[in-house]
Ligand SMILES: Nc1ncnc2c1ncn2[C@@H]1O[C@H](COP(=O)(O)OP(=O)(O)O)[C@@H](O)[C@H]1O
């Protein structure tokens with residue numbers, strides 16, 4: 104079957120700074136693929152090239168079978184992009200934000216589309232409040248809902264949980280899992296190892312301009328020698344403690 108994304112030998116520099124030095128990877132249809140890399144590794148640069156917002160210097164990239172350089176319109180019609188900073192209009196209500204996007208996309212029945220998405224993302228009760236009153240998690244949910252209007256086959260989520268509190272992060276994880284269960288291919292970038300561990304079917308690690316590891320979590324684990332048995336009690340992580348205290352342990 105045709106791959107959702109195929110990237111070969113991708114290179115990109117900003118002035119004399121070489122950010123991508125020959126990046127290769129593939130994303131299968133319907134999977135959650137996580138691109139992991141520290142701040143400044145080039146994750147957003149890759150997304151911008153794949154979303155046709157930026158041109159590579161060399162190498163090829165195809166999205167849903169369309170070459171990004173030769174067929175940018177077809178690429179754009181088959182994807183959606185949720186950036187690192189939410190595209191929500193704070194002055195509009197959640198419902199109005201959704202209706203606006205549905206109208207911009209010239210879809211029929213924008214109100215119905217908005218109602219369905221509000222329900223699916225648990226925002227019905229907040230639908231008629233201005234987005235400026237939303238919590239970080241609600242805003243991110245609305246942002247993702249907006250990017251699903253028009254039913255893209257592939258969604259790019261660029262650091263969807265950076266800056267969110269643990270509760271909101273888990274809400275976002277749930278949404279991402281539901282998207283993938285519904286058949287959408289998800290390309291997710293993150294700086295958080297745990298996020299990739301929780302969500303991704305496959306993980307690629309971008310470091311110093313190249314993909315230095317790529318595989319399932321199991322495959323990546325095999326790259327490292329087995330952990331030595333240690334006779335210490337396992338300490339809960341700070342996140343586990345925080346969530347236990349606020350009573351959200353069952354959220355995932
Ligand atoms: N428009 C630009 N002009 C110059 N340098 C840039 C530009 N965009 C990104 N960079 C640099 O390229 C590197 C990769 O950036 P980016 O793709 O945003 O990384 P990430 O998303 O992984 O944090 C960083 O060092 C960043 O400063």
Ligand SMILES: [Mg+2]
Nearest residue numbers: 146147187261
């Ligand atoms: Mg980025």
